[in-house]
Amino acid sequence: MNRPLRYFLFFGLIFFSLISKAQTRQDSVVQLYGVVMSADSLRGLDATSVIVEGTGRGTITNDQGVFSIVVLKGDRIRFSSIGFKDRSITIPDTLKGNQYGVIQLMVNDTAYLPATILRPRPSRAQFERDFVNTQVPADALEIARKNNDEATRKALMTVLPADGGEAMNTQIRQQAARSYYSGQLPPQNIFNPVAWAEFIQAWKRGDFKRSK
Numbered sequence: 001m002n003r004p005l006r007y008f009l010f011f012g013l014i015f016f017s018l019i020s021k022a023q024t025r026q027d028s029v030v031q032l033y034g035v036v037m038s039a040d041s042l043r044g045l046d047a048t049s050v051i052v053e054g055t056g057r058g059t060i061t062n063d064q065g066v067f068s069i070v071v072l073k074g075d076r077i078r079f080s081s082i083g084f085k086d087r088s089i090t091i092p093d094t095l096k097g098n099q100y101g102v103i104q105l106m107v108n109d110t111a112y113l114p115a116t117i118l119r120p121r122p123s124r125a126q127f128e129r130d131f132v133n134t135q136v137p138a139d140a141l142e143i144a145r146k147n148n149d150e151a152t153r154k155a156l157m158t159v160l161p162a163d164g165g166e167a168m169n170t171q172i173r174q175q176a177a178r179s180y181y182s183g184q185l186p187p188q189n190i191f192n193p194v195a196w197a198e199f200i201q202a203w204k205r206g207d208f209k210r211s212k
Contacts, residue, residue: 030100031068031100032077032101033066033101036061036065037065038084044063047061048079048080049079049081053088055075057069073092074091076089083108087107
């Protein structure tokens with residue numbers, strides 16, 4: 001057998017092997033669809049998570065509890081909804097065809113909390129008396145005193161990240177400043193006497209000193 005013929009047979013075998021794997025992969029794809037309902041009232045559950053375990057893929061049901069997702073034969077599907085117990089199904093490996101429909105019933109997950117008895121104060125005077133006479137541990141007072149120290153608060157401001165509200169306010173202010181000076185050069189504070197006066201006052205107050 002000459003060399004070109006051997007190469008042709010080798011690449012031919014690889015080609016047919018890839019086609020066979022692709023065909024097998026395609027045959028294992030399943031369109032999973034169905035509806036998720038509560039077991040007691042048969043009401044469609046909206047926003048129920050339909051997750052393909054181990055893949056990080058999933059979807060949620062619509063306002064009528066209906067869903068549709070592409071899965072593979074043998075995949076394990078988990079249904080999860082707040083207030084209901086999780087349920088799981090497995091797509092059969094021997095499934096004939098490429099469609100699979102389910103009606104998944106969810107059972108209520110009841111949690112019993114210990115009873116709490118609320119008793120109102122007999123009078124405002126008694127509440128004020130108990131509040132004033134409450135003994136606060138010395139270590140708690142010391143922690144509160146340290147947390148309210150000005151140097152500590154300044155140090156925390158330099159290392160703690162801004163929360164969502166602060167970040168949004170900063171973004172809104174920056175966007176407003178860009179819109180205000182749109183089409184023109186923004187002013188330079190280096191030539192602003194008011195800014196220089198504020199800087200000198202802050203310097204005298206010691207705002208730029210590092211806390212030890």
